[in-house]
Amino acid sequence: MTNFTPRFSSQSEALNGEDANVWAVSDRAHELADKGEDVIFLCVGDPNFDTPEPILDFARARLGVGRTHYSPAAGEPMLRRAIADIESKVSPHPCNPDDVVVFPGGTNAIYGVLACLLNPGEEIVIPEPMYIGYVPICDALRLSVKRVTCPAETDFAFDIEAIKATISEQTRVVMINTPVNPTGAMATPEQLRELAAYCRERNIWLVCDEVYSMITFAHRHTSLRTAAESLDNIVVVDGLSKSHAMSGWRLGWAVARGPLIDRLVAFAGATIFGCPQFIQEAAAFALEFDSYFVKQMRDAYQKRRDLIVERIGKISGLSCYSPEAGMFVMVDVSKVSASGQVFAEALLDAERVSVLPGAPFGSSSINHVRLTLAADEAELSRALDRIEHFVTSGNRQVG
Ligand SMILES: Cc1ncc(COP(=O)(O)O)c(C=O)c1O
Structure with missing residues (x-):
């Protein structure tokens, strides 16, 4: 019997070539967490709120009527x-x-x-x-x-x-x-x-x-x-x-x-x-x-943004601007690391905080890392303590 040789469309080939590096730090963070390590994830843009209860109730009711x-x-x-x-x-x-x-x-x-x-x-x-x-x-x-x-x-x-x-x-x-x-x-x-x-x-x-x-x-x-x-x-x-x-x-x-x-x-x-x-x-x-709960979530994101911006502003070597919108803060790490990628990898190694390097978003953010607002203030504070320790203790990789 001859061997079956799988052949694929050029579309699936194109998708197969997706840059594996994008989620490399995050994947490693998950592996560490699976081994029981205390990892803080600040990499994804998935809201950490539950879908508001009235929406759940409505969906259940519509399921109930077929x-x-x-x-x-x-x-x-x-x-x-x-x-x-x-x-x-x-x-x-x-x-x-x-x-x-x-x-x-x-x-x-x-x-x-x-x-x-x-x-x-x-x-x-x-x-x-x-x-x-x-x-x-x-x-x-x-x-x-x-x-x-x-x-x-x-x-x-x-x-x-x-x-x-x-x-x-x-x-x-x-x-x-x-x-x-x-x-x-x-x-x-x-x-x-x-x-x-x-x-x-x-x-x-x-x-x-x-x-x-x-x-x-x-x-x-x-x-x-x-x-x-x-x-x-x-x-x-x-x-x-x-x-x-x-x-x-x-x-x-x-x-x-x-x-x-x-x-x-x-x-x-x-x-x-x-x-x-x-x-x-x-x-x-x-x-x-939606006006009530959308506002509640928006207010929470704003507080989280302010917390990150304030804390990053106090860490010598790091800087960020205050974003007008969205769920992320971009932190400039150029004074302490060769790139966002180097910073993100070393931060995970030293402090078990997972952030996303800026390079996959575009060449202009190569020296940045992205922090998500989809974590509550206590979690963000813990992460920022670790980031501060990382930068000030000289653990970071310069060069
Ligand atoms: C700018 C932007 N567009 C689209 C999407 C995809 O959203 P959806 O969950 O609706 O597919 C995202 C998700 O992160 C996003 O950031």
């Missing part, structure tokens, strides 16, 4: 209406439930949107530091990614001129994220309006990932959909993972206009065939009755 069957590919009307109502409330452009397509999470919504907009080899422009999850999506779709550097010296501020300068004749899509993971930077309404118009004039789609839209501190987020004058070339992605502590429910959506919606619905039909009914209905409930 909402466990197939759902329309575009999403349950109740949820599409709730999302459209929210969009209409803040935006000068009314939003219709038909403008909304529901996906199992923002990740899948982004995948679906990009799959509908670009062919393999075509060009997408993305500012960095950027969310690590964009890389496998672009790899799987075999896109040609042109990165726009937002330098550390400006606290990674959204740089519209740099984006414009990177756009070429070949660019099909510009994808931005505001507030940004990992930097917390936010685009202003004026920047969004200008970029939307600039892209539209050049027949380019502008996709905006807004999954941190509800976790902002000094001022509220403005959606691209609110800021843009015309919606023809605009796609907004959002979801409940972060704002409502519902990461495991896998619920996100895309808002767009016109023919793209038909394509997104067809894509969702082919690949997902509808998200669970009871989850979508609980999501609609969450969006309608």
